[in-house]
Amino acid sequence: MLRIAVPNKGSLSEAAGEMLHEAGYRQRKDRELMVIDPDAGVELFYLRPRDIAVYVGSGRLDIGITGRDLLLDSRADAEEILPLGFGKSTFRFAGRPGTGSTLEDLKGRRIATSYPGIVQSHLDRAGVPAEVVKLDGAVEISIQLGVADVIADVVSTGTTLRQAGLELIGSPILESEAVVIKRRDADPAPGTEQFLRRLQGVLVARKYVMMDYDIRAERLQEAVDLTPGLESPTVSPLHSEGWVAVRAMVPRERTQSIMDDLWEIGARAILVTDIRACRI
Numbered sequence: 001m002l003r004i005a006v007p008n009k010g011s012l013s014e015a016a017g018e019m020l021h022e023a024g025y026r027q028r029k030d031r032e033l034m035v036i037d038p039d040a041g042v043e044l045f046y047l048r049p050r051d052i053a054v055y056v057g058s059g060r061l062d063i064g065i066t067g068r069d070l071l072l073d074s075r076a077d078a079e080e081i082l083p084l085g086f087g088k089s090t091f092r093f094a095g096r097p098g099t100g101s102t103l104e105d106l107k108g109r110r111i112a113t114s115y116p117g118i119v120q121s122h123l124d125r126a127g128v129p130a131e132v133v134k135l136d137g138a139v140e141i142s143i144q145l146g147v148a149d150v151i152a153d154v155v156s157t158g159t160t161l162r163q164a165g166l167e168l169i170g171s172p173i174l175e176s177e178a179v180v181i182k183r184r185d186a187d188p189a190p191g192t193e194q195f196l197r198r199l200q201g202v203l204v205a206r207k208y209v210m211m212d213y214d215i216r217a218e219r220l221q222e223a224v225d226l227t228p229g230l231e232s233p234t235v236s237p238l239h240s241e242g243w244v245a246v247r248a249m250v251p252r253e254r255t256q257s258i259m260d261d262l263w264e265i266g267a268r269a270i271l272v273t274d275i276r277a278c279r280i
């Protein structure tokens, strides 16, 4: 069975659970640490997100869901194989106003972070010597409390930084999101392809809707240009002479504007439905 590591807590756990549920995997009850789903051929292990790359990198578990930033910080022998589109964040330096505006301004400073691996590599690459202070969390307050001059942390909405009166320094160190990982340079374990196909199906079902409409045959080409589908739209004859029915997947975020444009060229009976599941 495919052994999969899943976040048990923190920012990624709920969204990862939802995605696995939508992909048809059994959900954990209460706070089970392990779930066996014999029908789907997987064993799910609920672990701290920070530890997931370590388990996968060591080969104890076949694949895992974690954050790109956590993967890189761990320096584990694991690699990203599929981005999942949730848990998005950036990783940034910040300090009190006036601390500096570029990476070079961090020279000789004390930098507090829960991600010392990322920060140290970034400083080494840039040739900027600084002292990295490892904290477990709530790093934004460390400057006020006098243990650091600068912080490096996950920024999502920016609210925490604003509340602490801190300003961003330099450009983003990293753009992160949840990713599927496997052991680096190892052949994918049996069942990996099927797992990825299921998750890709969820990603597509979230990103696209199905659009159906009727159009006069002579305007079909214009309509198909508006709704080219993923490969090619389905076109079927209608009982009424000179009309055809078209069915195509369209990006969810463009649904309304595509309906406006279709209407303008004479499409009628435009219907939009959610895709519950798919394999592309």
Ligand SMILES: Nc1ncnc2c1ncn2[C@@H]1O[C@H](COP(=O)(O)OP(=O)(O)OP(=O)(O)O)[C@@H](O)[C@H]1O
Pocket (backbone or CB within 6 Å): 009, 010, 011, 012, 049, 050, 066, 067, 068, 069, 070, 087, 088, 089, 137, 154, 155, 156, 157, 176, 177, 178
């Ligand atoms: N607002 C956010 N705060 C923290 N992490 C976030 C946020 N948005 C996305 N993430 C991502 O979630 C992962 C961090 O999750 P993790 O469970 O380690 O930390 P956490 O959510 O801060 O939980 P904890 O309370 O255990 O510190 C990283 O990949 C990070 O990029």
Ligand SMILES: O=P(O)(O)OC[C@H]1O[C@H](OP(=O)(O)OP(=O)(O)O)[C@H](O)[C@@H]1O
Pocket (backbone or CB within 6 Å): 136, 137, 138, 139, 140, 153, 154, 155, 156, 157, 158, 159, 160, 161
């Ligand atoms: O930009 P924002 O939307 O404000 O989110 C980012 C903040 O959220 C996280 O902290 P969390 O609440 O997980 O506490 P922690 O620092 O103890 O991990 C993260 O470490 C930042 O502090």
Ligand SMILES: [Mg+2]
Pocket (backbone or CB within 6 Å): 137
């Ligand atoms: Mg946190």
